[in-house]
Amino acid sequence: MKTSTKKLKLTEDDNFQPMLFSAISLFPEMFNAVSEYGVVGRAVKNEIVNIDCINPRDFTKDRHRTVDDRPYGGGPGMLMKVEPLQRAIQAAKKSQQARDSVLSSDSDSSPGSAKVIYLSPQGKKLDHQLVKELSTQQHLILLCGRYEGIDQRLIDQQVDMEISLGDFVLSGGELAAMVLIDAVARLLPEVLGHSVSAIEDSFEDGLLDHPHYTRPESYEGLDVPPVLLSGDHQAIEKWRLQQRLGRSWLKRPDLLEKKKLSESEQQLLAEFKKDYKAK
Numbered sequence: 001m002k003t004s005t006k007k008l009k010l011t012e013d014d015n016f017q018p019m020l021f022s023a024i025s026l027f028p029e030m031f032n033a034v035s036e037y038g039v040v041g042r043a044v045k046n047e048i049v050n051i052d053c054i055n056p057r058d059f060t061k062d063r064h065r066t067v068d069d070r071p072y073g074g075g076p077g078m079l080m081k082v083e084p085l086q087r088a089i090q091a092a093k094k095s096q097q098a099r100d101s102v103l104s105s106d107s108d109s110s111p112g113s114a115k116v117i118y119l120s121p122q123g124k125k126l127d128h129q130l131v132k133e134l135s136t137q138q139h140l141i142l143l144c145g146r147y148e149g150i151d152q153r154l155i156d157q158q159v160d161m162e163i164s165l166g167d168f169v170l171s172g173g174e175l176a177a178m179v180l181i182d183a184v185a186r187l188l189p190e191v192l193g194h195s196v197s198a199i200e201d202s203f204e205d206g207l208l209d210h211p212h213y214t215r216p217e218s219y220e221g222l223d224v225p226p227v228l229l230s231g232d233h234q235a236i237e238k239w240r241l242q243q244r245l246g247r248s249w250l251k252r253p254d255l256l257e258k259k260k261l262s263e264s265e266q267q268l269l270a271e272f273k274k275d276y277k278a279k
């Protein structure tokens with residue numbers, strides 16, 4: 001056996017650690033939606049990603065396992081009780097410390113650096129840049145609020161970062177946490193392989209994607225753009241870049257304003273605009 005040339009699978013490396021997401025949630029079953037399906041489901045199965053659900057209800061101490069309480073100052077709705085959440089966060093932090101303690105010390109996995117994230121509309125808006133930064137972390141603890149949310153002192157004391165999906169209101173942080181897990185996990189090099197570093201380039205370079213076509217060649221009288229059938233890979237790449245520039249100009253001018261275009265990109269876009277205005 002030629003052991004010397006056998007490439008070690010990343011996940012067989014003694015120092016490899018799956019990225020850990022600890023979801024603190026009253027509805028842990030919701031996370032099956034990410035951990036059992038598709039690309040992230042496979043990453044979980046292959047132990048490239050771990051998703052650990054922690055239910056604050058398991059950290060209550062009263063007979064009724066109470067997880068909600070009334071807001072000081074009155075008003076409608078309830079808040080999540082502080083102590084069960086606090087204990088759940090501590091438990092999440094311990095689970096990573098337990099993993100670190102069985103690893104050799106020369107790994108880069110920066111133990112003790114779990115980031116606690118609270119999903120809320122007050123947070124920083126999630127975008128590709130932030131997703132990329134999060135994908136460099138070993139352990140993210142995702143605090144999923146229900147009811148009217150959590151006590152401000154818990155945010156001040158325990159939360160490292162507040163993140164929002166956008167200016168709308170969800171009925172709980174779980175869906176937001178799952179969106180974050182999906183977007184972050186697919187950026188891990190072990191999850192999609194190199195095929196997608198190219199695909200992910202879309203947002204990587206701040207442009208929208210180009211249009212895609214598959215069979216049939218003609219559908220309802222609409223033909224696939226001929227260049228895609230030409231076999232001329234250079235021409236195809238050029239057309240795709242032009243489409244990406246053009247679509248960004250049409251649908252997301254804010255993206256183009258942030259981006260510095262090269263001479264050839266400016267020319268491709270000018271040509272797209274000319275054709276667009278001629279139609």
Ligand code: 4HQ
Pocket residue numbers: 119120121144145146147148149150163164165166167168169170171172173176
């Ligand atoms: N909520 N982006 C309120 C959100 C939200 C968002 C989560 C509703 C937290 C207490 N989360 N709970 N938008 O609307 O992330």
